[in-house]
Amino acid sequence: MAPRADRDIVAQLVSQCRRGDPQAFEQVFALYRGPLYAYLARTTGDRHEAEDLLQDVFVRLVENLDRYEESGRFEAWVFRIAANRVRDWARRRKHAERTASAPPGGRENDGDGPLPGVLDKAVEAPPEGRMIAGEQIRQLETAMAGLEADERQVLVLRHYGDLSFREIADIMGSPLGTVLAKSHRALLKLRDKMDRPAARSDP
Template sequence: MNPLDTRLAKLARKGDQRAFAEIVGLYKDKLYHLAYRMTGNRQEAEDVVQDTFLRVHKNLERYDENQKFSTWIYRIATNLCIDRLRKRRSTYSLDAESSGHEGLDGYSMLPSDDRTPESELLLSETQRLIREAMETLPVKYKSVMVLRYMKELSLQEISDVLDMPVTTVKTRVHRGREFLRKKLEHKL
């Protein structure tokens, strides 16, 4: 529990605009990165962040102070992203069933020191391929994969954010990795 979040939420609930501005300052970049990873579109990510803060402001009285504030705000942002991705489906179809990539977290294991221009190019190319593969994930897998590997949330935190059982989260992470693995096995 981050007491700062809770204190700011309490103050903002009472109408303290500076406290709400601090919440925005604390979360705007984190939410933008989450939304961008999920939507793959800068404008949509910015819209999601703005919509998230509008909903937070409007619904502060519904925030349960026994819950982590970050979980609550991530849930709002994630749901907004999922809604946008579902609406987008009518424009182009996402691949139905398939599965993920064991090496997704290997992306974070690539050597970070002693980088050469060649290794930098390889790293950026690998990251691009993974990002492109993530874009093709079905929405139900994409949300858990982004929260797990991009936001580095625990399975329990993802369960709280998405309001689903941990076992479902585990299954979706596994299937999402399988989907990515199949997508990437011939590219990497």
């Protein structure tokens, strides 16, 4: 989860970064690279894609620092960049799948959500499998990966970005009520799936 960095310190770091201070950038990088990568890895389900997107996010972050307005939290601005990168990536991926006219097997993406189908690969290849501590965590990851894409999007933004539902609604460009409804469904599904994992895994 993204650390709740002191707002004044972050404002100072941003100001120094705007003047091209590499040491200030190193601190920003250290603060946000972990949460951003976790978010990108969970949403793409692919560590290599997530690493490429991470680079894209940080380069755009640096290039657009002057556009950040201090009235909002820096974390929300940073994760908005990341969410936009993921959205573009999902569109490219969907377009590539269509033009290849050979859609992969598995669940069909609904295509209606802001981030359609971006997590489908997570079921097959959870990122950083070596990090999984135990069976329960593996089940949790599988349960998360089994949610609808936009339901997952809400939960991972909240978890890794430490964002409020209002900030998430703003990032996703959705009404707060819609985001809360998705979150409601996602949380209950998650609890239900984790409530009875043994019954499904037994022969």
